[in-house]
Every structure is written in structure tokens, then in C-alpha cells.
Amino acid sequence: MEYLFDNMRIFASSFGYLFIMNIKQKRLNAIENIIRSEMIRNQDELQRALSNKGFEVTQGTLSRDIRKLKIVKRHDGDNRYIYVLPDAIPAGKPAVEFSGHLAVLKTPPGYAMAIASDIDRIAPGEILATIAGDDTILVIPRDGYSNKQVAKALEPFLTGRQTNETEKK
Template structure:
């Protein structure tokens, strides 16, 4: 009976919800600069997960990689970034540099370390006009939906990127 109860508790503790809770705690307590480092910290806590699972968790938790004062990058919860901003100004206001179209596609340049966060913001707020984004460190590939004009893309982005031209 005790073994069965222990097994049930173990299964609960290793669920996705619990893993997400621990990921948040790990990020708040440590400066995590890579997925490998985060994976190792989670394995040390008893989790068995793959890099692919961790990547999905990072996306689901809206974790972003941000520059530090030391010039390196660390993972943070996006809510943490928003709490650091004055007057709830969108993150894109700080990191956006430029946008340029090539055919139907657009390339957005950002300050180093801001592309993933801004791409996430675009994916959440412009779903009617934007099919999706692909982000690097300082560059975002923006893919509009079919039959959406450049003007519609720019108008949808200008709602939360006030300095877009």
C-alpha cells in the first residue's frame, strides 16, 4: 500500500504542471544562460526530460532570453521582463530597430537579445494578420497571412510597436 501511494505522489510530482513550477523557481533563483544548463538543473532535481520537451516548456511558459549588464544572456520569465518596464510599455518599444519587406515577407531588426521576446509578442497580438515569426538574437522573420498587405501588417504592428515606421 505504501509503495503504491509513493508511486502516485511521484507521478504527481513529475507532471508537466509541477515541472513548469520548478522551471519558474529555477529561473528566479539562478542565472541560466542556456537550455543545456537549465536541463542539467532539472535533471539534478530528479526530472527525466529531453531537450525537445524542455524547448516546448520554454515556449509554453513564454520564457525569453535577455541580455544582462555583464554582456551575457539569461533566460527569464516574460512576466519578469514586463514588471521591469515603466508604465507597462511593451517590450517591443525598447527593442525594435527597423523593419524591411522583401516580397510578402518582412525582416525586423531588434536590439541584441530582444528578437525572441518581440517575436512572441507579435505571435500573441497580431494573429489576424501574421501567420508566424522566426526569431534569432537580433532578427525576426515575419510571415504575413495570405492576401495581407504591407500596410495591414504595419498597422497591426503599430498598435504595440509605437516607433515602427
């Protein structure tokens, strides 16, 4: 017998033994291996590659997996974007500069959208919204906050150290 429960497959043999296999972790490992070894440009390509390895996933599950692994798109130098893992991000951290009350973050090419998405998702109270290009993010602070307060709120995104504590804010 086989039961599917919360990303775990439980196999019960006739002897009553339960074998638990974490399907999600195996799928995440497969995604990492695919991204490292192939030039994947979009979710359809990644979904096909996973299917070839025996993993059937929905687009929604794939999107959550991509977010969990912090996979981003990077310009490949040939006018295309490919998925890369965070450990493939080039050295150099984003820098912030203010123009009046607006903050501008400079990032390595291809990383602005991923960082802006993190800021929007984990937005501290000081941040109203972001607008991202390829290597630049415009951060629009809420009224009533100083540039110093906004810079402090953006600090976790500048160092790349967003933690669960940051996400709870």
C-alpha cells in the same frame, strides 16, 4: 503499482485508492524557481538543475516547457545571455514603424527573437516572415495588404496580449 499517463503519474495502492500527481505542473514550477534563483544560460544548465531537483526531462520536453512559460533570453550585461521569465521583462512595449511596405518593430534589448518567434508561430495571414536581431524585428508582409492592415495584425504582439483566440488564427 505506478502508471505513467499523459504527464500524470497514477499510484494505485493495495486498497485501490488512486492518487494523482501532476508531474508537469510540478516541473513547470521547478523551472520557474530555477530561472528566478539561478543564472541559467542554456538548456543543458537548466536540464542539470532540474535533474538535481529530481526531474529527468528530454531536451524536447524542456523546449516545450520553455515555450509554454514564455521564457526568453536576456543580455546580462556581461556579454552573456541568461533565461528570464516574462515578468522580468522591462517596462516598455514594442513599437512599429514602416519603411515602404516593410514593418520594423523595436523591442527592449534581448526580446526581439522571442517576439518574432511568436509572430511566426501565430502568424496572421498578413505576415509572410520575420527576421530578428537583438532588439529589432523586420516584418515582411504578404502582397496585397496595406500598412494599416499589417499594423492591425501586429497589434497583439505590440501589446503583449497574445491570446488563445490570436493563436487560433
